Amino acid sequence: MSHIKVLPDDLINKIAAGEVLERPSSAVKELVENSIDAGAKKIQIFVRNGGKTEITVIDDGNGIGSDQLELAIKRHATSKINKGNLDQINSLGFRGEALPSIASVSEMIIKSNVNSDQNGTLINIVAGNIKKIAPTNQTKGTFVSVKNLFFSTPARLKFLKTENYESLLIKRIIQKLAISNHTIQFNLSINDKNIIRTNNSRISDDHESLKNRVSEILGKEFLKNSISLNQNIGAFRFSGLLGIPTFNHSNSNNQYIFVNGRIVSDKSISMVFKLAYRDFISYDRFPQLILFIECPFSEVDVNVHPAKSEVRFKDTNLLRSNIINLFKETIAKAGHRSSTVNTSKAINKFSRGYVYQNSLKLKTEVSKEINKTNQENIHDKNIQDSYVEEDHAPLGFAKSQFHKTYVISETDSGIIIVDQHAAHERIVYEKLKKDFYEKKIKTQILLIPVIIDLDKTTIENLRGCYKIAEKYGMKIEQFGNESIIVREVPLILSDCDIKNLTLDLINELIEDNDAKPLETKIDNICSKMSCHGSIRAGRVLQVDEMNDLLRKMEKTPYSGQCNHGRPTYVELKLNDIEKLFGRK
Ligand code: ADP
Ligand code: MG
Secondary structure (H helix, E strand, O other): OOOOOOOOOHHHHHHHHHHHHOOOOHHHHHHHHHHOOOOOOEEEEEEEHHHHEEEEEEEEOOOOOOOHHHHHHHOOOOOOOOOOOOOOOOOOOOOOOOOHHHHHHHHEEEEEEEOOOOEEEEEEEEEEEEEEEEOOOOOOEEEEEOOOOOOOHHHHHHOOOHHHHHHHHHHHHHHHHHHHHHOOOOEEOOOOEEEEEEEOOOOOOOHHHHHHHHHHOOHHHHHHHHHEEEEEOOOOOEEEEEEEOOOOOOOOHHHHEEEEEEEOOOOHHHHHHHHOOOOOOEEEEEEEEEEEEEEEEEEEEEEOOOOOOOEEEEHHHHHHHHHHHHHHHHHHHOOOOOOOOOOHHHHOOOOOOOOHHHOOOOHHHHHHHHHHHHHHHHHHHHHHHHHHHOOOOOOOOOEEEEEOOEEEEOOOEEEEEHHHHHHHHHHHHHHHHHHOOOOOOOOEEEOOOOOEOHHHHHHHHHHHHHHHHEEEEEEEEEEOOEEEEEEEEHHHHHHOOOHHHHHHHHHHHOOOOOOHHHHHHHHHHHHHHHHHHHHOOEEEEEOOHHHHHHHHHHHHHOEEEEEOOOEOEEEEEHHHHHHOOOOO
């Protein structure tokens, strides 16, 4: 029989560290949040080796008194909870867990002083054990240095990603903190390189100050492409910048959400954004936005997550519908209207485009066989022949295009409406994927190579990616310290916006997708790329182009649905049309 024991403090701290500190960026977040809570006006962050060997945070805040330093590194010791009340938290920290957690798994030095003289105090802790407390010439503010994080928990160390990826995560955290705290000056240096450096501007208007900071941190493009939001609804205040629908992104990384000043990364809120933008942007794209939600303490519980990155609202449904309505109104006001008329009766009669999949499957099997012998021309010819053997084109012949987006085609038994973009995207996707697996993506050398400016961290993260990009027909090289140059692209994508294509591709390559199977990654990349090479909605098509599209659809597997599962065409049978008009 084993006996139940209370665990020793050092073990308790290590366990807490496991929850509070997922990776170096979590330690950075906790330390900088402490500086913000201390009323700092300027915060400097120095990081080495992705935060694994060194994280140093220096602030000019209120400091910690010499008699308080030992307490500060004790578990559940905090100066931030008043009268034992968890419902009135107006600081970022409140759990008293960060310093003891970090101290238990690293070599830590804190130097601090509450006065403006040089008589500060230093404390040195190694793996949770105090090694030294001594006077030091620290002036008002706090200096925290964390070396060899996780050295005493090798298992955690093993789970960390590459130095570059950890650095990227640190940069993202500082970006968020700097946006939310736009009156505080932030400097971030990684391996002695300046990564973020904000100015010390004193703009009194809150929203103007935010805009200034956003252009420093995210660039002017974000400002140009977003709409200001400032609205009170009931006890809630919503403010920030909403990206216009066309300024969308390939993932949700550019969504900055703050609840009462706290960085929140809540999947359910991101889902609400999707719903709010649903009518305006495609299903697989993400709006870029900055949203501050402010509300009374009674409306939100912040104590639901050890790293405090999730919160729980009292009335989630109300919040959801408020966000959706507010966003829709704001976007509409900016002139990006979308209206949908539902003639449900007719819609019920439309059948989605899977009609020819069976005959297509057969063709695909044939084509696979032929592909084995690697004779694409014969394969193409064979498909054409098999189609000519048949006595008609199953998807009919184009009659006209309407709203520069849809093609109407007349078939033997009715009409078909094709979404030109979705259909073409599928065709490009299938071609790209097939060519990728067969290692024969035809490329086009760009007459004028495209140079794209990026930040240093992204460049570092791209190092291993150029070879992979080449497999997809994209020849990209580093160009100087902060740019890349695109020299070749797949032939079928040569007419597209090369910059946006490249940015989407590198976003996909950089993201840490280790958990996904290789096949899914390939699908994702081909899908992202094919979106760029496709005939856009809004492009006028000539009749022969429309017919060409129809014929290609007939030859392409799964062409009845686009890469995202929506139909690429719908069919209305003559029989049903007659019923709609009461003829039958
Ligand atoms: P919490 O932030 O939840 O209170 P921490 O473990 O992060 O817990 O910090 C413990 C205490 O140490 C804080 O409550 C605060 O009083 C003090 N402290 C930590 N960092 C700083 C800092 N940079 N400046 C001033 N005080 C600090
Ligand atoms: Mg804290």
